[in-house]
Amino acid sequence: MQDASPTKLLIVDDLPENLQALEALIRGPGRAVFQAGSGEEALALLLQHDFAMAILDVQMPGMDGFELAELMRGTEKTRQIPIVFVTAAGKELNYSFKGYEAGAVDVLYKPLDPPAVKGKVAVFVALYEQREAMRRQVEALEAARREQEATQAKLQHALVMRDEFMSMVSHEMRTPLNTLYLETQLRKMQLERGNMAAFGPDQLQRMVARDDRQIQSIIRLIDDMLDVSRIRSGKLSLRPGWVELSGLLRRVVQDLTPQATTAGTSITLDAATPVSGWWDEFRIEQIVVNLLTNALRYGCQKPVQVTLTVDQDWARVDVRDCGSGIAPDKQDKIFEPYERGVGSEGPAGLGLGLYISRQLAEVHEGSLTLQSKPGEGSVFSLTLPRRDAPPAR
Ligand SMILES: Nc1ncnc2c1ncn2[C@@H]1O[C@H](COP(=O)(O)OP(=O)(O)OP(=O)(O)O)[C@@H](O)[C@H]1O
Ligand SMILES: [Mg+2]
Incomplete structure (x- = not known):
């Protein structure tokens, strides 16, 4: 002491x-x-x-x-x-x-009498020092107790979050898995009845396409969760290479056109100028797919527009929808993990898309921003710095 x-x-x-x-x-x-x-x-x-x-x-x-x-x-x-x-x-x-x-x-x-004085003082000093030592111990105990309480509260909160998260993930996984399961049950039945006509070339092709969609959506959920844990542990890294942005956008828009048709709408692309930059192609595609999926999901079946603008120092991709827009007090929130708008219709996600996309934009030293007015739709803008490849080592 x-x-x-x-x-x-x-x-x-x-x-x-x-x-x-x-x-x-x-x-x-x-x-x-x-x-x-x-x-x-x-x-x-x-x-x-x-x-x-x-x-x-x-x-x-x-x-x-x-x-x-x-x-x-x-x-x-x-x-x-x-x-x-x-x-x-x-x-x-x-x-x-x-x-x-x-x-x-x-x-x-x-x-x-010197010995008497010294003796008395020694007794009082000893008493005082004992009391002080005790007080410090009590204080230390009290501090430790408070710390433990705080840790417990954090733990409790983490447990609640984990439970909520587990039930959300289970729910999201169940939807595509259920569909897959029903498909296999159906096929089993056809096989048992010897109904081989159900497995003709056209039918098989459609089956495979359907299965593929369900499997992709499960893979996407898992990948998103992996990305979140990479972000959280600071291990989200890029694999940059030369990327040509207008070509990438054309490809993504083409890939998502069937989904747009299913959603009863369309995507237009305005990306006349080719622009190359030193980016991670896979991750840029992930951002654009996230933004487009959102625009189709929350865009009220109105056309979605993708525009590429290029400057000396940066390239910007705008994804514009004419949906219901996002209230000002929600505009920051939706970039947080597991934030999903209440009452969002259709197939809901985990609320990770924008969080991951913004992180990905930021590890590129770019940004992902939003301009939106309720009732007038939203524009999400991905801005990327135009950088040269780093000097070869
Ligand atoms: N274009 C948009 N228009 C209106 N609201 C949007 C738009 N994009 C996103 N939002 C709102 O922001 C929320 C968060 O979006 P985010 O992409 O992060 O998650 P999600 O789409 O719910 O799930 P996930 O992307 O993980 O499948 C959405 O739930 C939705 O309420
Ligand atoms: Mg999303």
Whole structure:
């Protein structure tokens, strides 16, 4: 329990030579002795410091030792300080004030007997130091308890989040798995009945396409969750290479056209200028697919427009829809993980798409921003810096 701060002792006497003599007797390692020449001086010191004990000369001009002791008893900060009075031998100490705890007051007689003084002071100092040590232990325990409580609360919160997440994931996984399961049941039935006509070339092709879609959506869920844990652990890294953006956009739009048709709408692309940059093609595609999927999902079946704008230093892809738009107070929120708009219709996701997309834009040192007005649709803008390949090493 070694503490750097010394144990403080207060001695009060109107005669400097008495103070000197007393200090010489009681000073020691780990102690700091404070001298006061009067009751008033003593009070000032008492308010500034925490003393282990006070040794008061009874007879002083002005405020005497008893008066000072009474004031100390009446003050919260100094009430507990043990007092030792110093008085001339043979004098009756008939002080009338009461209310001292046992052992909190003692008397020393002049002329001072050095071993007696040292002994008394040692007892009070030891008591004080024990009490201080105990107080520090109690404080440390209390701090540890508070810390533990905070940790428990965090843990509890994490558990709740995990449970919510598990049920969300299970739900999202079940939908495509159910479809796959029903398909296989159906096929089993056809096979059992020997209905081979159900497996003609056209039918097979459609079956494979359907299966593919379900499997892709399961893979996407799993990949998204893996991306989130990569982001969380700071392990999301890029595999950059030369990417031509207008060609990439053409390909993605083409891939998503059947989905747009299913959703009862269309995607138009305005990307006349080819632009190459040193980016991660797979990740850029992931961002654009996320934005387009959202636009189809939340765009109220209105046409979706993709525009590529190129500048000297950057390339920007705007994905514009004419859907219901996003309320201003939601515009930051939807970029947080697991944030899904309430009442969003159709097949819901995990609420990870925008979170991951923004992170991906940022690891490219670009940005993903949103402009939207409720009722007027939204524009999500992916801005990428046009960088050269790093010098070959
Ligand atoms: N173009 C949009 N118009 C209106 N609301 C949108 C649009 N894009 C996203 N949102 C809102 O933002 C929420 C978060 O989008 P985000 O892409 O992160 O998740 P998600 O689409 O719900 O699920 P996931 O992308 O993981 O499959 C959506 O649930 C939706 O409410
Ligand atoms: Mg999405």
